[in-house]
Amino acid sequence: MRIEQLGDGTPEIAVVAAIHGDEPCGVRGVERLLAESPAVERPVKFVVANEAALERDVRYVDEDLNRAFPGDPEADTHERRLADALAREVRDCTTLSLHSTQSYAEPFALVDTIDEVARSVCPYLPVSVVVETEAESDGRLIEYPHVVEAECGLQHSEQAADNAVELIRGFLTATGALADDAEPVAGDDLCEVDVFRLGSPVPKTEGDDYEIFAENFERVTEGEAFAAADGDELVASEPFYPVLMSAYGYENVFGYRAERVGVLDG
Template identity: 60%
Template sequence: MRIYELGDGVPETAVVGSVHGDEPCGERAIERLVSSDPTVKRPIKLIVANEKALESGVRYLDEDLNRAFPGDPDADTHERQLAHNLVRELRGTTVLSLHSTQSYAEPFALVDEIDAVSRAICPYLPMEHLVETGPFSDGRLIEHAHTIEVECGLQGSERAITNAYWITRAFLSATGALPAPIEGDVEPPLSLHRRDDDDVTVFHMLDQIPKQPAETYEVFVDNFERVAPGDQFAAADGERYNADTEFYPVLLSAYGYEDVFGYAADCLGTLA
């Protein structure tokens, strides 16, 4: 772990990047923020989590860190020991965890469940969708209290790096750690501007969408767009997958996961 602390006192706000070593956007956003030497109103902790996997350019060394929480200091794997140490560093903080994905180019947030913290912060982040993971939070950092996970864009893209930086600035402003507006800095890209009257649409994960072993996979629908009963949404080696019931795809992609296409979700409404 690489840890930075900005400001005086005990941090109550933290940002975590590069939980996965093949998602460099978090590290790049943190390094950009640190190098900008921002004016800090409240102390901040910034953590580049899985440095060893990041240096090797792989998702993880022994096991997926974002399935290893709360961790174990005596574990046989690098990631499970790291999970324990990371939870210890984050104790007592409100956390933003930065990720990227192969399924969706626009930023969106995920939380274990909608609570007072997500209601207070997410409307101020430059994104339109918030996902409640519910039963699919096991082993993930978002099980840690007061944690918001954000998929910043497509994995390995420059846009994900830019998005991660501005999402971090928005989060730190929303928690009172940085002033807003940002003085002396460039404006965020237009794609990250949201009008004050834009609501955040909230989804709740219902189930995983399994995929059978195949050589080729295809996806025919867009994430967060309604899939009606009977609609074809994917294929494996040409074999069609049709929806039995209405659902909203989340993290749906052809090759993002080994044994599932992604998740089926319900739309709960909006968060103003």
């Protein structure tokens, strides 16, 4: 784990990159921002989490870090020890954690619940969607208070790294670390952040060839074929919004069903 800081004092703001080692956009975003070394009004901590996995360009070394929280300093696996160390680093911080996907090119935010932090941060991010996960307790960083996750775009893409820089900038403005002109990125479109609530996963049946016909965040209607495994179509038994859905992004699921629950009005 590598830690850098902008500004003096004990940071109450943190940016976390590389929870997953094969998602380098966050690290590139952090490095580009640090290279500019902008003046900050509040100290900020930057954490590159899973350096070992990053070096090998793999999601994880022993187990998924984002299922290993709260972790254990004595654990047998690299990620479980790292989870403990990382949780300590960000415990008292409002935190942005940067990820990327195989499912969606546009940046979007994820939060556990729409709370004060989500309401104050999300309108400053270059996103039009926030996903409320209300996660079952399964060891994700997002279950901690004051954590906002951002999906920067497509894994390994140049655009995801560009988006990461803008997401960090928006987050630092929202938290008062960057003075900037204090204008939300969305400007007058402040109320245009759609809120989706994550529902059940869409399991993958066994197969070799997977296809997705639906677009993420675009409504699938009842009776619509939205995916296929080896040519066998999956048909929606009721309407839903697909989220994080991709043919090969996850081993056992295509992605998730979600419902649209409102807009953030800032």
